[in-house]
Every structure is written in C-alpha cells, then in structure tokens.
Amino acid sequence: MASLVGQLPFALENANGYKVWEDPSFIKWRKRDPHVTLRCHDSVEGSLKYWYERNKVDISVSNSAVWDDDAVHEALTSAAFWTNGLPFVKSLSGHWKFFLASSPPDVPLNFHKSSFQDSKWEAIPVPSNWQMHGFDRPIYTNVVYPFPLDPPNVPAENPTGCYRTYFHIPKEWQGRRILLHFEAVDSAFCAWINGVPVGYRSVRIVGYQRSLKFQITVILMVQTRRMF
Numbered sequence: 001m002a003s004l005v006g007q008l009p010f011a012l013e014n015a016n017g018y019k020v021w022e023d024p025s026f027i028k029w030r031k032r033d034p035h036v037t038l039r040c041h042d043s044v045e046g047s048l049k050y051w052y053e054r055n056k057v058d059i060s061v062s063n064s065a066v067w068d069d070d071a072v073h074e075a076l077t078s079a080a081f082w083t084n085g086l087p088f089v090k091s092l093s094g095h096w097k098f099f100l101a102s103s104p105p106d107v108p109l110n111f112h113k114s115s116f117q118d119s120k121w122e123a124i125p126v127p128s129n130w131q132m133h134g135f136d137r138p139i140y141t142n143v144v145y146p147f148p149l150d151p152p153n154v155p156a157e158n159p160t161g162c163y164r165t166y167f168h169i170p171k172e173w174q175g176r177r178i179l180l181h182f183e184a185v186d187s188a189f190c191a192w193i194n195g196v197p198v199g200y201r202s203v204r205i206v207g208y209q210r211s212l213k214f215q216i217t218v219i220l221m222v223q224t225r226r227m228f
Helices: 044-055 070-081 217-221
Strands: 094-101 122-126 160-164 166-168 179-182 188-193 196-202 212-215 225-227
Touching: 070 122, 179 188, 196 212
Parallel strands: none
Antiparallel strands: 094 122, 094 160, 166 225, 179 212, 188 196
8 A cells, every 4th residue: 555655646645734545535546436246258158167166165164264274275265266267367366475564654665666676575375364474463353443543644553564466467368358356455555567556445444345446458458477
C-alpha cells in the first residue's frame, strides 16, 4: 500500500492534508465494479468437466479447519483447485517475497520496481495473514478496534506489508482482456506491475474484505515478464 510517493497518478495529499490512505473520501482508483462470480471456459465439454469435478468435493473435508503447519499447504491446494481446469485463469497463489514496514513512510524506496533487489526478503505464502507467519502480532477481536480510534485520523504506527512476485502471461492469451483479481485484501493497498501502478482500493471497515479486480490489459501489451 505504502510506497505511493511520486508513483500514483493522483495527488498524494488532498486539500485537507490527508494522505491517500488517510482520506475517507478516496476509496478506490481503477477498481472495477463488483459482479457475480463468473468462470470462463473455451468449450461446453470443458465447462461440464470443471463443474463436475468441483461438485465431487467432500463437504465434510471442506467444513473442517486446519490450524497446524498443514494449513499453508491446504490453503495453497484449495486456491489451485478452483483455478485448475480454467483455460483463461492463472493462479498467482504461492510463496511471495515479503517485507513488513512499521508504517507507510518506512517501506523500502522503489520496492515496486522490477529492478529492486528482494533477495534478502523473506518468503510468505499467499493467501495467508502475515501475523500467522511471525510478522507483527496476531489480533483476536471482532468487537473492539485493534488500534486507537480517532477518526478520521489514521495511526502513525500502521504496519504496512510489501509483496513481490513474478509471473508470465500465456501466449494463448494474446488479444484477450486480462484482469488482475484479488480475492481479499485488508485494508488499503496499491498494486503495481513492473513498476506501473494498476490500481488502489481502501476498506474503511475493520476486518472487512471483498473480492476486487483491476484491468491490466494495456499494461501487459508492452511487457513480457510480470512482477508486482
């Protein structure tokens, strides 16, 4: 979320002096409107095969929670399960490079650029919560705010995660519209691809996440190796 200075095509501060992540009136940029869940198939047979396999999921297993070290493997397996068999979906789930800053101004300079060296960063599974992997402290509450409540001010101590990963777009996707899809992010964040900002979204309700998408077709037309 935080390395926004001089990188986004909107003002870093509004007329009242709020940073973009502090401004309650600025909640999104290039975020697409929400819609029902859709799946794209290249044939009727492929569609029937995909949904037949998903209908065989063992409900008793899906309702069981895994809390030990197997949870990471199960989470990544589950994420892959719902994308395997879809010809125009590429899962980015896996282990990403990660750095935790104590506040937005403390993130590494230019961390979102392709040339940035992240070899000393640790790896973290995505999807996951960084608090469950030794970063920051876990928060166990859904009643009280986990930070001092002083609206509209945002606490100066505001842990900010920086994620980086690499991926390639299949050549079969040439000429197709491409969307970058996040199932859930908490709470304010910005996404870049090869150093180019592609979108911003902020959530004003603690613990509330929603699926969201950014269109990245034009950006990818002139790129080969993707990083964000």
